[in-house]
Amino acid sequence: MGRIGCNVDGILDDTKFSQPIPWVGVYIVAASLACLIGMATDTILGICNRKFWFPCKYFSLNATSLTLIGVAVKLSVDLDTSMPRPSEQLAKLSSSALICTIMANSMPSLGAMETKDMFMNLMALAILVITVIVNICMQLGTGVIYVFWREHILLMFLMLILLLLMVSSALTVPTTKQYLEYKYSKKHEMAVKENLAQTEGPITQIFKDKLMKFWMMAHTSSPQFVMGRSPTCTASGAFCLLSAIILAVAMLRSYLMPWSFRFCRGESDYKWSTILILVTQNAAVGVGTIAPALRWFIAIKFRCPEVIKRSSHEKKEFRVETYWIESLHEMKDRPLKLRIPDRHRRKLAHDAKVLFLDFCIRVQKGIVLISKATRIISIFLVSSILACCHHCKILKPRFDKTVSSISSGTVSQPEPKPDLRRFVLHLEGEEALVEVMLKENHDATNHWIRVGEKRKPRHLMQLLEKSSVSQGFKGVGAFDSDKVPSLHPEEPPNSWSLPLVTLTAIAVALPNITRDSVKQLLDTVHEGLHFVDLVENTLDKEGDLIRVRKAAQKVWIRIDLYRKWFGLDLNKLSEKSPEETLQRLADTAKAKYEEFKMKNINVCLRASPSAWPLEVMAANSMYRISNTVLFNCKSKNEFGSETLFEELTLVIADILGSCLVNLPHVLSVKCVKGAIEEREDNVRHAGYIFGKTKKIMEMLERRAFPNLYRRGAIKIDEWRLIHEQNSRFFPFTPSSPENNTETTSSESSDLSLCQIIVGPS
Incomplete structure (x- = not known):
């Protein structure tokens, strides 16, 4: 019997070694496709979110992307596999172009990294790029290419x-x-002072x-x-576009002018997989070039509006x-961390370090100047396009104004905009960009507010119309009574969400309630919990309140999905009477607590209620x-299901309303x-939420007592304490609809749930 891998003559049979290679090609296709999807996603998100500098969110420079790149460019580092056909030679070229595309795409991600991670990733990328270059040179020498x-x-x-x-840009990130950050803190102090002084108006x-001030600073x-918007990133877009053009020209020449090349005959070990690699990587280069090319084009327009106005550049x-060389100068002034015993050798080491850093400073200056020269050259090359775009922008407002005048007979005055120039943060040398950045981003806040307004929580708004906001959300003080004996000497703290979902569970369990009413309530609470979670x-x-909030989330999932x-x-509980339903819920909740107490009797007596299991916290709230x-x-001797359901709904409305007072x-x-x-993402999300809740804020302010937003309590227990003390800040004296007798101060703090909603009997 022959040995494994050898033929009958004992010679190594290497024909089987190349059989899996086509599947290696499929692996390369998968990695290239992952890069394509990541770059395409960032491009689409940039366009949809109006982020035309195309920040990297899904395809940034990190360990995952570097691994994918290493797999995707395997053809570039394959030294000994013959690639005779045109598709195979083009596949090697597309791998090289893909590296250029990926580097240009991922350059903005350097700004979002920690300094240590950034330089580690750059080191790994440099090793990969140098390896690819060395291997391509070897293949050029051996004739593989x-x-x-x-x-x-x-x-x-x-x-x-x-x-x-990329290295040059990375050196500026910490500085x-x-x-x-320093300028932001100063501008933030100024914005806060102006906001405090602005007391008039809705x-x-x-x-x-x-929000507009915070957006301009954050953006x-x-x-x-x-x-x-840096010159190095602008230049990278130009070079990325150039690499894509080189690949496109090579593709066109090979297929449209095949006589200009002399390709060899034969077949590569990659076989049919090279076609898949070529198609996928060409698609990745094409899609991946969109973001850097647009970033390059928009940065030219963004950086130099004077070109559009046909003004000359200054020296x-x-x-x-x-800031380009500040970090290198700081390195020069630092002592060596390595302690050398001999003073003369320490001096030589320090001088060598200074000479090396001086060389790096000169290289850094050269790279910056080349980047700026590339930008200037690009501006002159596309100046006619920019001038045409500028001309169209001038004509469009005139056309719109003419159409508006014809249709309405008058020209509507635009809404006055606040002066935000002081809140534009810029670097040295970007003074000319202040007006451009202000103009381009003045309406960004309004855009996200409008997006939020299109998705208003309609169910929640309808419910809040029923809340007793003008009486201080009296239902907040009524859902839990001191007359109910405690299960434990110390009560766990209350969150906004746990009483909310507990009241919802009780309302869902009531008998003879229509499915539409239950669904309406669940949809409303679902909308409200989104904002309650944000507040908490x-x-x-x-x-x-972390564990209390987790208990509420656990309860809500079961209610929303399983009605349990x-x-x-x-x-099944809704088949009983309202009194039996409430008693069953209370008994089950008490049983859960007793079960926990028996199993953990020593712990239960000592531990804080904040450390209780989530089920026990929820059981205590239900009890x-x-x-x-x-x-x-x-x-009150009133157990009507519909009346009780309405009362619970109104208490839920009060809890939601009092919680949403904190939204501003x-x-x-x-x-x-x-x-x-x-x-930036935080301010954008705040603008979106503001748009969704703008009508709610206006409604609460319109119906509320003075200074509601400035003096509302942050926690639900604070609201309850205010109600219990019958504070002057929340004066309400519920009275009977039959007789207008006023409730005394001591009585108003002990009003029952039914009495507060429908009036005392």
Whole structure:
């Protein structure tokens, strides 16, 4: 019997070694397709979100993308597999072009990285690029690549240029972040002072002005936007477009002019997979070039509007700003971390470091000047297109004004816009960009507000119309009564969401309630919980309510999806009478607590209620609320399902309304919360939420007592405490519809659920 891998003569049989190679080609196709999808997604999101500097979200420079790149460019580093046919030679060329495309696409992502991660990723990319270049040179020497050698040389040159541009840009990231963070803090202080001074007008207009200031600061200081408008990123877009053109020209020449090439005969070990590789990588290069090319074109227009106005460039355009070389100068002034015993050797090492950094500074200046020269050359090449676009922009407002005058007889005056020039954050040398950035992004806040307005929570708005906002949301103080004995000497804290979902569970379990009413309530609570979660996530800074909120989420999932409260089927409970339903819920909740107490008797007596299991927290809430409803309705002798369902709905409306009073404050906190990389998305999301809830804010302000937004309580327990103390800030004296006798101060704090909603009997 012959040995494995050997034939009958004992000679190694290497014919089987190449059999899996076509499937290796499929693996290359899969990696190239992943790169294509990532770059396409970022491009689409950039266009849809009006981020025309195309920040990297799904395809940035990281360990995953570097691994995909390494697999996708395997043909470029394959030294000994023959590639005789045109498709195979073009596939090697497309792999080189793909590297250029990926580097240009991922350049803005450098701004969003931590310094250590950024340089580690750049080091890995540099090793990969140098390896590819060395392997291509070897293949040119051995004849594996025997056509398109000029194109390969050009693409290798572009690879090196793009790598240098990325390294040059990375050196500025720590410096620009520190500088912009400092300017942001100063501008933020100024914005806060102006907002405090602005006390007149509706709360929505005040908040909108505040939002526009925060947006302009966050947007213009966004690290990816700063990187996207830099000359190095502009130049990378030009070089990426050039690499795509080189590949396209080679493709056209090979298929339209085959006589100009002498291809060899034969078949590669990759066989049919090379066609798939060529098609996929060409598609990846084509799609991936869109973002850098548009970034390049828009940056030219964005950077130099004076070209459109046919004004000449100034010499200061070729000045290297200090932030480009500041980090290198700081390295020169730092002592060596490596301690060398001999002073003379330490001096030599320090001098060598200084000489090396001086060389790096000169190289950095050269790269910046080349980038700026590329930008200037690009501007002159496309100046006619820019001038045409500018001319069309001038004509369009005139045409619109003419049409408006013809149709209405008058020209409508545009809404006055606040002056936001002071809140545009820019770097040294970007003074000419202030007006352009202001003009391009003045209406961005309005855009996201309009997007939010199209998705208003209609169910929630209808419910809040029923809330007792003018009486201080009296239902907030009524869902839990002190007359219900506690299960434990110490009660866990209440969140906004847990009483909300508990009341919803009780309402769903009531008998003789139509499915449409139940569905309407569940849809409303679903809409409301989205904003309640936002309030709680933002304002619970100490994290005291994390477990209570998790308990509410666990309860809500079961109610929304399965109509269950843990083990209880709420649909089956609705077959009983309202009194039996409430009693069953209270008994089940108490049983869950007792079960926990028996299993953990020592822990239960010592542990804080905040450390209880989620089920026990939910059971405690159900026990207290269901007993409160049961006790109050027994005292009134009223157990009508429809009446009780309406009462519970109104209490839910009050809880939601009192929670949403905090929205302006929450959105303001959200605008300034987080690192510099996150602020732009935070402000954009705040504008979107403001658009969705704008009508709600106006409704609450219109129907509320004075200073509601400025003095509302943050936590639900604070609202309940205010109601219990019958504070002057929330004066309400519910009275009977039959007789207008006023409730005394002591009585108003103990009003039952049924009494507060329908009046005392």
